[in-house]
Amino acid sequence: MRVVLVGGGVQPIPPTGYGGVERFLDDLRRALEADGVEVVVLNRVRHRRTRDEIPFALEVPRALRRERYDVVHAHTPVVANRLALGNIPFVYTSHSRHWYYRERLSHRWGYWLERRAVRRARVTVALTEPLARTMRGAVRAPSPLPIEVVPIGVDTEAFRPDWAARTGRRALGVGVVLPFKRWHLAAAALRGTGVTLRLAGPAPSAEYADRVRAAGEGVEILGEVDEASLRRLYAESDVL
Template sequence: MRILHLGKYYAPHAGGIENFVADLAREQVRGGDEVMVLAHGDRPFAPPLTEVIHGVLVRRVRTFGTLVHTPLSPGFGWELARALRSFRPDVVHAHVPNVSAFWMLLARKSIPLVLHWHSDVVPSAHDAGLRRLYAPYAVFERMLLERADAVIATSAPYMQTSAALRRVRGKCRVVPLGVAPERVEFSLRERDGAGRGRVPMVLAVGRFAYYKGFEHLVHAMRGLEDARLVIAGDGPMRGRVEALVDALELGCRVSLPGRVSDEELRRHWSEATVFCLPSIERTEAFGVAMVEAMAYGLPVVSTDIPGSGVGFVNHHGVTGLVVPPGDASALADAIGTLLDDAAGREAMGRAARKRFDEFFHIGPVRESVSDVYGELLGHVAMPLRQTAEAR
């Protein structure tokens, strides 16, 4: 089968969606599919670039900066038309939010379209530009949902509470996001030995955006005097969180290294004792970083965000602990409970790895996505896959 993915960006651009698309595309190639990804270049004015990464044909389209989190790429429509002609996909798999996916409204309706609904666009009070532009965006969003042949939601709670998906619930399918273990280079033996004899380490990973709640995690560290915290990532709120660390005089125990290399991030994963996702609102739709933590056998402390898939990923009392969002004291108590109970912590870490293997390993996720394709293509889907494997 020939699959064309439409992404906002593509790995090595940092981001949970970008990593997921790369893991899925690579796994589809392993399964015998021909895969192309059309995405935006992440460096403004850089010329278009075509490369093959792990067997995936990747075309990065020229951009001219961004406006309200949106890449400005007037040539994306032309590039999409060219890809449809030359690659001749059996299915187009568009990952949204992504304004450039709207170009599919001009494509032939005979081309099956799958929308991967990673999150709603939430016009937050923290983002004035998004609030102003959401109304016209929503018009095209509804048209794209009507045009789609299938919609993949990443969790049942998110699908059930999404106002945008309410009208198209009949063509929604739930497939959780997945991670390729080899990308995070999981090794229990390495992790078990790395943190022993050291100060317990709490790890958080993600973009410094308003909804991540990192400031609450920093406040929580005031009550965790025998632990250290690393928050790996970058973004518009990083400077504010750095100022908070200084104001609370936590610089000796709280580290904000910014965006780190893959090698350094793997080191942080291996040294961590507990992973924390302190997000405060539904813009955190799933939490791919939690899945990566579970691949490493780490217990997770996360927040109970109504309507988000975060609660589906982390089961309270089984794979970690869940606390109210925006509550620094509750975060401190939950993290402290795990740090003080080695046996309980290790049991939750084992349960986290087991849940990863059952639900979030990219292999089974790829199979579920293929089932969605098969529903659209009917009896044609299996012969196409068999033909690809025969080659």
């Protein structure tokens, strides 16, 4: 079997820093190859801007015509909708926050793209059962949606606890430090417990970073960290 994993054209695969979807794609590639599946990763990075997904998506059908494949697996809604427009069958895994967070017009546009991608996919992979229920309630379809729940796997060789380094007082959050991640709620929940919240990921908004620090006690915003540092943070943290 030959599978084409299609990225978003925004970050490299594997990512050099922040990039949860890209990290997921690289892990999936390695797992499939270990299982004997032939994998092609289709991704072209221009300037690492979110809007770069659009020109990348436009060129995906042409790139696929040069490939031999059995399955096309999309992971971003713009790419998925371009595949649907070209009548190219695809599997879709949704990683989007827009199922739950839609404060701006751009978020509502993303939500529309997500629902259309799920409706047009041959099969949709939901990473959690609650997300699958949300999809079924949000997407109108003439027949039951083909949604499969496949939780994100963990490489237990790479990510192992370091019991000697754990203190019982460290919490770790990994991801961009922006309001849709709700880090201020995590910080507030830990206030008064003696547990330190450390956040690893880019912090593009100084205003929101200050809000998170003010919500808790001893919050540490680490910024982007390399792979070795991230593994160490996971190993020595007590709450994720």
